[in-house]
Amino acid sequence: MTIKKALTLVLIALPIKGISKDFYIDPSGDDRANGLSSARSSNNGPFKTLARAQKAVRDLKASGDINEPVIIHIQSGIYRLEKSLDFDVRDAGRAGQNITWQGENGPALISGGISLQKCNSDGKTWSCSTKNQKLGQIKYPQNYRQRGNNPGFELFIDNSPMHPARWPNSDWAHIRQPLDERTQFTSIETLPTLSKDSSQAQIHIMAGNDWHDQYLGVKSIEPDLNKISLSSNTNYKIESGRRFYLLNIKSLLDAPGEWFYDNNSEIIYFIPPTSAQPNEITVSTVNNIFNINGANNIYFKNLSLGYSTDTAIKLNNSNNISFDNLEISNVAGKAVEAKDSSFISVINSHIHHTGWGGITFSGGNRNTLERANNIAHNNHIHDFGRVVMTYTPAIETSGVGSSITHNLIEQSPGTGILLFGNEHLVEKNEIHHVCEQASDCGAIYSGRDWTFRGNIIRNNSIHDLFGYGLVSVDIANNFVKYARPDGVRGVYLDDSVSGFNVIGNIFRNAGVMAIQLGGGRDNIIENNIISTSDYAIWVDSRPAGDELKKRLFQVPIQSPVWLDKYPKLALPIINNNLPEGNSIRRNVMLSNKPGNILIRYQMPESTNILERNLLWSSSGSFVLNYDISDRTKKRNGATWQEWVNEGIEHGSIYGDPCLSITGNQANFCDKTLLDKIGFEVLPSDIGLISK
Template sequence: MQKKNNILKVMIICFSTAAMSEDFYVAQSGSDRANGLSINASGVNGPFKTLIRAQQAIRDLKKNGKLKEPVTIHIQTGIYQLQKTLEFDIRDSGFSGKEVRWQGENGPVVISGGIALQNCSQSDDGIWYCPTSDGPLDKVKYLQSYRKRGNAPGFELFINQQPMHLARWPNNDWAHIKLPLDERTNFTSIETLPTLDSGYSNAQVHIMAGNDWHDQYIGVAYIDRGANKIALESNTNYPLTSGRRYYLQNIRSELDAPREWFFDKSNNKIIFIAPDNIQPTEITASSLQNLLTIKGANYITFDSLTFQYSTDVAISLDNTSNILFNKIEASNIGGRAVEAKNSNNFSIQNSHIYHTGDGGILVSGGNRTTLAPANNLVHNNFIHDFGRVVMTYTPAVEAAGVGSKITNNLIEHSPGAGILLFGNDHLVEKNEIHHVCEQASDCGAIYSGRDWTYRGNIIRYNSIHDLFGYGMKNVDIANNKVTYIKPDGVRGVYLDDSVSGFSVIGNIFNNAGVMAIQLAGGRDNIIENNIISSNDYALWVDSRIPGAEIKKRLLEVPTESPIWIEKYPKLKLPRHNENWPEGNSLRRNIMISRGMNNLLLRYTMPEYGNVISNNIVWSETGSLIVSYNILDRLKQRDKASWFEWISEGIERDSMFANPCVSITGNKINFCAESPIKLIGFEPIPTDIGLIK
């Protein structure tokens, strides 16, 4: 009897273990005729071959009412070449406690939208030719948008997983507008235009038409080399301005440098010059617009998967909840790596994103009417070398809506911004950001702007360092000279165009641009407990007239509702002067000038409603300059000394003293004699940046 009881117990344990989860398997050695229930093939038993078949197995499980426990699809190592986008919807959902998990195992699991080019050959002059007559590349359309117009190929080329560039002129750096011939379509060039032996019918211009912070692509209508003139097929988004940057691309006769390529559509060939010192062993063209789309689905996890070679957004989500991406790698993507729109409880963590054409991750969700949070999370990701196609306003992370968290990410090496914030109650905490805005001026490592109602956002305990920027200094049309400089025009935290209600607390700024923090006319912002070591300005506060757009946005959310009044009471306080930055607190900051010009602080603001106090300032050269315009006192000085500024009585209980601090990486160390206790400076956490 005892033996029978033991056998029964074993049977119960085995049954319970089996009931804990349903398991399916996918392997490249498998078959879609198998049942998918085993990793080892034996007759009908064995793994599926494709992800589509595994997806259908989940749908059948739900349809038959058998989704009783969590389900895991174990995907074995290999490259899974997609013939079409993986499209997920409500049929692919799990439930709370019955999640569906797609798990990569036993090595890299690559989900690819690329086409491997075959039968390529190299000519005597070093140019490679790959036939495309057997592929669908001529049907891949170029995705037209506000920022991208023209007749370029709809796909990209990658050699040994390195992104290539369409044949261009000039090969390096930029050419420059000499004179606009009208507002937005015709201009002459400072540099002498090349002779285009193959014509310009497919040519594009990549241009920053009127500033250093907005780039776009436009088709070329014609080129008049005699007049050194370019005519565009459509208007630039901003008026053309002398000295601004552009280059031409997608021109066969300009295929003359390593890493360049051209699609000869009429002859069904891709032509390229390989990167220096590289023998092409992997020649891939992206082909699918998206790799994975998820609409209206819930409770799904994707773990340890690699996504490569989409022409636009790799992973696109809309109206989802409780979706998790963990240990994802996304690279060689034409657009963003991930877009999670109108989604809640979305999370991407411990992932690696790089070589994206636009940005990294976008999350939006929550409800700006009720201020219900999305609870989206972007955590512990390494995001770098993004914005390689559209360079500006394509950040590593963009958050919109209400209540997302961006924490412990490492963001580096980009021509444009690091993080963009739109909406309310977002938390940006413990991130490390450096070497962004490398091709832009008037750019922020962390940026938000143009709305009085974007309140409750917290930027806390981040390390922002080594920002340089790049922008036009002057143009001499008569002598065909234009000068661009670095460093120029980048900010660490950029609160632009009257944005209000932000808290910037406990951050480390070390060589973080021409302004570590710019408060551009905003209201009710808290700038406290930061440490700033700068060659330029630590704090820059200015006053500006809010435009009609800002006032209109004030009416687009229910600021009169009890929810908004309770959460943001300052929003309803009377504005003494709506053109002035009021209600701001600049307290307990440590600001060190390392620059020879000693320009550390600039204030254009009223005394009324603002608090400046309990700061420590220091200059390594022994002197320090403050420029100020106190609007309601009619007190204005340019380049006053610190002691002249303090004598005005506007800033209180602050001191000029050596804080005795060293900054090493993301950590700060104060000596025992530091006066920081006198201002109530609070410790900054040491766990900033990636969690290993």
């Protein structure tokens, strides 16, 4: 199904103004009123709370007196929740008769936070009593990325998230020497002298690489030995030079933007982010804003959601749920997480300052290849991954048949889009300045499965990716160096992932590799524009591994539907470790650094297609590295002419395409060379669409 058809189905289901049942909510309303009017009279007028309006809808449905759509008109203001608003089958609409929750007449904020009032200042540090607020009962989520004793809530000053008191105050400290594999190490930087009570101390650590961070409890800190012991194992083995910082220790509270919660005294201490007196001091207390389980045909529009201690909106086993023009921010988890659900749409929305990521979809049936038809369309997603930084993307989809279109994704420490499963469409998005704190990271990433087929990455603009990673470490001299650019890819087809179409994208300064094909099979890389000072395309071979082979038989690749859709997948795989069946053609590749290694090919000739590409260097010349396994041809630093003389690449041209890239548009002043390779013009509507 195309994105146009899927959106059409959503629009058909929307209520029609003038023939609906209407309820009204206003912060100054009264839950004893009937909720049937925005105007107040003796027994008429708006409800005060969302929970009361929900009850009214449920009562209406239970009476059987409902044959039309229902609209709940939510007037401008702040609606504070005492607990998550849960939706189930009692709240569901029917096809053509949606239940709509709609903000009107200005911003309508649904908040999972409370405002603190009992606060004082000594001129630098503020303190707020939270007696009787039961904040200590809000538990920190324990999972494979987050363990320890951090408070289960967050603090916000004038809508800005604060950071638990930390050392160092900015940037990272670094591991000097591991003392065992996963729990003890010394620090390159001199550890601070701390107060006796560090029982709530945590560490944020990238223990063994530059692409996996986690939070752990701290067992002990020994400044005299410059040693840290952790209360549980790191997920990866500890390595010298890797990054960490300490947090959630009261004696570390010394910088603007930091806070600490004293569980014994029930007092929050903080230093405001600016010298101005805070106007609003907010603590998140509600786990989720909306929980939607087993419900259908509900529509949310023109709402702001914030201040949840976990994901703002959670859906499970639900269908035909639409979120249109929402702002979701200042949440500790994701913005929207939909599990085992279909026809979920998140459109025209603004998502920012989330702890984990943006939108996560799972749905459809990989055994039957039935599509979920979930949609993320025309959303601006930025400043996500502010708590857990890596592999907490703006948009993640798994299962079958989701569409990710016309989104703007920017400003994040980690990945932009993650793809798992089949038949997903990633089209006309703009992605830039992601992977800002990571190496071995992709703006768009998928990997480790031969069966992830039918995915299309088409007509996207990916630019200005720099990354950050370990360059060198000298333990003897207590020296460590990190730098950028390092290890970022525009499209990262990792660990033999196969059957992807990467077509018509614009890559401009898109990391150290614009496109990496890591040993995969049957991928199509065509009609892309790549302007870079590093690798345009990198193809390598790599061992398949037992896990990859096991996953091959976790879906019915010999069933009629799979054989019809992916006939190549059922053929015997003779060379497990080689990239085969790939097509690289009609791409325009421009090098803008003298002597740049523009391409690396490590692949057999007989089972791959290399043809009709256009290459040029705007600053002298470029070279290629290649290892053609079935010809025993191997060369590093080959010139273009030496590569052409091998006779492996056919019909390709070295010539000036006269290319300029402005915004998300690529312009050619002379299309003669483009015509020779059959290059197709790219669309002009990449990126966000005006609402």
